[in-house]
Amino acid sequence: MATSELHQRKHAGGYEGVASNYEETVQQDIAEDNHEQDPSCWSQVSQWIQNVSYQIFAYTVWDSVVSGFKPGRMRAIELMDVQSEDRILLVGEGSGLDFECLPEQTNKLALRAFDFSPEMVHQSKIKARQLEISEENCFIGDAQYLPFEHEKFDKIYFPLSVASIPNPSLALQEAERVLDPGGKIVIFDKLRDDDVPLSWQRTTLNVITKCVFADITRNLSSILASAPTLKIIHYESLAGKLDGVFAKYAGQYYRIAVVVRHEDYPDQMAVPAKLQ
Ligand SMILES: C[S@@+](CC[C@H](N)C(=O)[O-])C[C@H]1O[C@@H](n2cnc3c(N)ncnc32)[C@H](O)[C@@H]1O
Numbered sequence: 001m002a003t004s005e006l007h008q009r010k011h012a013g014g015y016e017g018v019a020s021n022y023e024e025t026v027q028q029d030i031a032e033d034n035h036e037q038d039p040s041c042w043s044q045v046s047q048w049i050q051n052v053s054y055q056i057f058a059y060t061v062w063d064s065v066v067s068g069f070k071p072g073r074m075r076a077i078e079l080m081d082v083q084s085e086d087r088i089l090l091v092g093e094g095s096g097l098d099f100e101c102l103p104e105q106t107n108k109l110a111l112r113a114f115d116f117s118p119e120m121v122h123q124s125k126i127k128a129r130q131l132e133i134s135e136e137n138c139f140i141g142d143a144q145y146l147p148f149e150h151e152k153f154d155k156i157y158f159p160l161s162v163a164s165i166p167n168p169s170l171a172l173q174e175a176e177r178v179l180d181p182g183g184k185i186v187i188f189d190k191l192r193d194d195d196v197p198l199s200w201q202r203t204t205l206n207v208i209t210k211c212v213f214a215d216i217t218r219n220l221s222s223i224l225a226s227a228p229t230l231k232i233i234h235y236e237s238l239a240g241k242l243d244g245v246f247a248k249y250a251g252q253y254y255r256i257a258v259v260v261r262h263e264d265y266p267d268q269m270a271v272p273a274k275l276q
Pocket of ligand 1: 091093094142143144165166213214
């Protein structure tokens, strides 16, 4: 299944010419991700700890710890190419730090932002109020089971959330389901490029980071393998582009990707999840 999807993506999306070991690397990642998505006792425990961490972070240091990521938010939102009529969905919005980065023409009435952590949502409502965004537009939700049956969005943005959502493939499938034809999904997060093998050091460190805030081993090609109607059309690094000591150092591990449906953008070439 994964192999045929990969094949479909490669050819439908114009992956011709990518390195021959690309398919092998991605297939290995798919296997790892499938394993990881198994809701084992340990994943449930680490997820539970992560949820508690976010409750505490939201209430205490979150905004100051991630303040250096603002240039990344600005860039991701620039790539969203917000139009005045766009219906925008912010997935795993956290404490609402992206609100102030949205351009003036943003249709605030059609903006929806949610997060799994109630305290994050509480903080986002405070920021929403200050920026004349309706508090009702900020709510508690799970990216893996979007609470929209018929509502569609033109732009869907995952700000630093793809690495924290337990099953990011499911979240991307859900995003695809609620994406209006011609819409765009923008992902800003710490992602492992296709040509970067999963080292034992990263895997070991991940045992801790996964509990505290996020999975640091994720690769976008393998996440998208179970959403074969989607393709990456832009992939860039934030190395040297973030502020502050922490974000500046971490910038090399952060990527912004723009993802669309193949059929909506047939003339746009698909790119692999690695730096060109
Ligand atoms: C690294 S934080 C990013 C927060 C915020 N977007 C930001 O940029 O500051 C990851 C966020 O993803 C949220 N999250 C984790 N699992 C989620 C899920 N299944 N659905 C929605 N949000 C989730 C966490 O609660 C947390 O707020």
